[in-house]
Structures are given as C-alpha cells and as structure tokens.
Amino acid sequence: MTELTSPAPLVGNAGSLSLRSRVSGSVTAGRRRTLQLVLAGIWLLDGVLQFQPTMFTKNFAQMIIYPTIDGNPGVVASPMTWAHGIILNHPVGTNTAFACIQLALGLAIAYRPTTKLGLAASLPWSIAVWWFGEGLGGVLNGGADPLTGAPGAVILYALLAVLLWPTDEDAPAPFEAGRLVGAHIARALWLILWAGFVYFTFASGNDAPGALSGQITAMADGEPGWLASLSNHAANLTNGRDLAISIALGVLYTGIGVSVYLPWARVRRGWLVAALVFAAAIWVVVQAFGGVFTGMATDPNSGPLLALLALSYWPIRATARTADASGADGGA
Amino acid sequence: MGRLTPLWLGDLLAAVMIATAVYCASRVVYARIRNRATHRDVDGLHVLMGVAMAGMLTTHLTALTPMHGGLHAVWVALFALGTAWFGYRAVRDRGRASAHEHRALIHLVGSAAMLYMLLAAGSGGMPGMGASGGSARLPEVGLLLGLAATGASVLILDRLGSLTVAVASAGVPAGPSGATGPVARRVLAPRAAECCHLAMCVTTAYMLLAMFT
Numbered sequence: 001m002t003e004l005t006s007p008a009p010l011v012g013n014a015g016s017l018s019l020r021s022r023v024s025g026s027v028t029a030g031r032r033r034t035l036q037l038v039l040a041g042i043w044l045l046d047g048v049l050q051f052q053p054t055m056f057t058k059n060f061a062q063m064i065i066y067p068t069i070d071g072n073p074g075v076v077a078s079p080m081t082w083a084h085g086i087i088l089n090h091p092v093g094t095n096t097a098f099a100c101i102q103l104a105l106g107l108a109i110a111y112r113p114t115t116k117l118g119l120a121a122s123l124p125w126s127i128a129v130w131w132f133g134e135g136l137g138g139v140l141n142g143g144a145d146p147l148t149g150a151p152g153a154v155i156l157y158a159l160l161a162v163l164l165w166p167t168d169e170d171a172p173a174p175f176e177a178g179r180l181v182g183a184h185i186a187r188a189l190w191l192i193l194w195a196g197f198v199y200f201t202f203a204s205g206n207d208a209p210g211a212l213s214g215q216i217t218a219m220a221d222g223e224p225g226w227l228a229s230l231s232n233h234a235a236n237l238t239n240g241r242d243l244a245i246s247i248a249l250g251v252l253y254t255g256i257g258v259s260v261y262l263p264w265a266r267v268r269r270g271w272l273v274a275a276l277v278f279a280a281a282i283w284v285v286v287q288a289f290g291g292v293f294t295g296m297a298t299d300p301n302s303g304p305l306l307a308l309l310a311l312s313y314w315p316i317r318a319t320a321r322t323a324d325a326s327g328a329d330g331g332a
Numbered sequence: 333m334g335r336l337t338p339l340w341l342g343d344l345l346a347a348v349m350i351a352t353a354v355y356c357a358s359r360v361v362y363a364r365i366r367n368r369a370t371h372r373d374v375d376g377l378h379v380l381m382g383v384a385m386a387g388m389l390t391t392h393l394t395a396l397t398p399m400h401g402g403l404h405a406v407w408v409a410l411f412a413l414g415t416a417w418f419g420y421r422a423v424r425d426r427g428r429a430s431a432h433e434h435r436a437l438i439h440l441v442g443s444a445a446m447l448y449m450l451l452a453a454g455s456g457g458m459p460g461m462g463a464s465g466g467s468a469r470l471p472e473v474g475l476l477l478g479l480a481a482t483g484a485s486v487l488i489l490d491r492l493g494s495l496t497v498a499v500a501s502a503g504v505p506a507g508p509s510g511a512t513g514p515v516a517r518r519v520l521a522p523r524a525a526e527c528c529h530l531a532m533c534v535t536t537a538y539m540l541l542a543m544f545t
Contacts, residue, residue: 112493
C-alpha cells in the first residue's frame, strides 16, 4: 500500500493480522464507503471550484448570491441580504473561508478516521449555504425547477450525509440509504424528493410556453461550442411542447418516486436506471455540467447528487449483503 | 496564480509545490545513499510537477515558468514521456491488486494533466493565469482531468486513512519497514509520500478548473 517498496513485508506483530492484509481489506471496502468517497469527491470539487479566480471578486456576491434573494419572503431574504452585504464588502476573506471549509469537508469525509466528523459538519454547512447562498433553492420564490437544480443542489448534500452516515454493515437494509434511518424513512425521503419534483414542475410555471426552452438556452450561455449547440438543439426540440414535456416528466418523477415501494427488485432497478439516465441527461443538456466551463460554478449542480442518491437506493442482493457485513465501513 | 486570483494564493500553492518537489528529491537522494528501494519514477514525476506547477502558479519564479520559449518544448517532452511511462505501467498493472492499478492511474492522471496544461495554453501562455485561462483549448479534456484529479485525491485520502487505521491497529511504527532510525522513517515515510500525492492532485485539480475562468 505504501509508495515505498520495502525489502521486508510490512507486517505487524506476530499473531496479529498483517498490515498489508488489513490495508487491502480497507481499500476493497463496501459499497457504502464507495458512496461516501463519491460524496467526498463532490465536496472536494466544490472547494476547488470555490477557489476559482472569479469567486474572489465582487462578481461572486453580485452574480451568484444576489439573484437568489429576489422573490423570497422577507424572513428569508433579510438574512440573505445581510450575508450578501458581508460577502460583497469582503470578497477575498469570505471566499477564502468558504473554499477552505468545503475543501476541509471533502478531505474529512474521504479520510477514514474523520469521516463522521466531516459528514456531521457538512449538515449545518449545507443548510447555511442552502439558505444564504441558494435562497432555499427557489422553493419559496416560484423559481424552483428540478431540471435546473431544485430544490437546491446543496440540500442534497445534507440528505446524503444522513443517508450515508457510517453505520454497522450488519444492519439489515434492502439498500444502503436505509441502513441508518431504516428502509421506511429512507423510502419516504425518496418519495418526498420526487413528489417535490412533480410539484415544482407544475407549480412554478415551468409548464408555461417557452419556459423550459428558455431555461435551457440560458444555461447554454458561455459554454463550449458543442455543449451550447447540444443545449440549443434541446431548447428547440422542447420549444412549444412545454406542457407535454412537463406531463411526461411528471410521470417519470412519479414512477421513480414510488418505485422504491415496489416489491420486484428488477422493476426497482429499472426505475433507478431511469433516475440515473435522467440525472446524467439533465446534468449535460440542461445544467451544462453545473456551468463549470464558465468559471462561475460553485458546485456541479444537482445531476451528480441525484445519481449518487439513486445509487444509494440500489437494491442490495442477499449475497452482497452477507459479503458487505464482513467488510469494514468508513469511520465506523 | 493569476491576475484575478489573490497573489498570496498562487504564492502559497507555489511554496507547497516547491516544498513537495524538494522533499521528493530528497527521498530519491536519501534512498540512493542508504541503498533503499523507492519508486524513483514517481518521486521524479513529483519533482518535475512541483517545479513546473510552481512556475505556473507564481510570478516570482519566472525562471521556472515552463512556458518560456525553448523550455516549453522540453517540458512538453518530459511530461509526454511521463504520460507514456505511467500509461504503460497502468496497462501492465491491470488486473493486479487494485491499489497498484489505482496508483499507476493516479500518476498517469498527474502527468497527463501537466501535459494538457502545457499544450492547452501553448508556448508563451500561462495556463494558471485568469486572463488567458478562458481561452484554453479542449476544455472538456481539462474538465475530465480535473474530475480525475479530484477522484484521485479522494482515493489517496482513503488510502492514507486506511494506512493510519491499520498502523494504529497493528501497533507498528509509521515509518517504512527496513528503514531504521528516525531520519529514515521521516524521509521515507509512506504517509509523507501519500501526502505529496495528495498535494499534487488537489493543486492539479485547482489549476485545471481555474483555466476555465
């Protein structure tokens, strides 16, 4: 495991497990640890994106924070306005702090001894960013659209921190997300998320003529040629078909949401694959990889997080469950 | 790092890169003097990457800037060679223990990322500089490499954490076996080597993503 090749095997005391076998056992840790590592990677990516040059200018406050204040109720908007003022007046100091925190969260989750600390710290941070940085994802100002990232990518981090909390691998669960909170609560959370998607699709005027194509076109601005072209094609395809597409999306969201209650594992997998395809499609076509090519992205948006969520609901086979039970769990 | 990034950030990262390069160079030298086995190719790559990245990150080390005239071609050739070598190693190690395979891939990502940064900016350009970064060629490749570098950072940290847990459980010293004495343990410590990988990967991811600004 070490970068250094040693003449003698790296072993511990006689009679104990060899160091090499312990380490390799950890590297091949279970599915839960893999999901935690993906979450850590996304946090790390957030931290790195926050270090982009533009974030150290007033543009961060004016172009990213300020637009999310508009339309929110006073009780939500007032603290946001206060935070916006601080960020606007101290862009370097505040952004350095934000970037370091997010980098630290990613590093802590990935580093096995501090996984729990990282996940726990990510909860209040996610909620704070969801409020002060994303305006609660637009859920209260009528601007929420699942295709563009509603209910706010960062709140999905908090949800994942809970669902992927290190726990006893022996805990029986039909999928990883249900190990800590139990399958019933995990299924309910999944259903609420996707039911929320149905609600936001129709309640926020996203089914109005031109709404969907307008959103896609807006996200294409500043992207590389091929990506802008792909998004513009998609916008043209959807133009004038907003209601039909909204209904189709509503059916898709409903199917994905209720699928976790279905008794047939194969059908559940099918709907989860649909969720994965949906997440990948909106991440590329609508969210344009979170806008990373514009230099103004603070996170990769909701596409990768939805995919990670879907994977955490992937049915565990009985044999895999038994095998996982003998594996190690991060931070547990 | 650039005109838009605070200078202190570029200087700080450059200092970390120089320190990493010096440490990796000392590993190679110390291992040779003491007749210890190390991965010279990996340490050599880190020395090159550290120097090249430091030259790109700060304006105070113009002599190291790998974009200057004829030096640019030399740096491109070095990292092309590195990419080919670690690509070969990744193929060779395919199917072996996953850790070996991951390690070769991680170094492949590092050298390929350096090659990309040098080629994307071209001779005379400064990939890390905000003002010119937005015009980087093939940004999709940059994004892929940036994501790969981020993923590599996570894998290294997981490995580092596993190593820490395993060392603590097994009750053996943190230094490499066969390396006696505090100096050898410090210079050739596996965890220090992993920390070097981590610093390289995180900085590489940052530089790649900063190119889009």
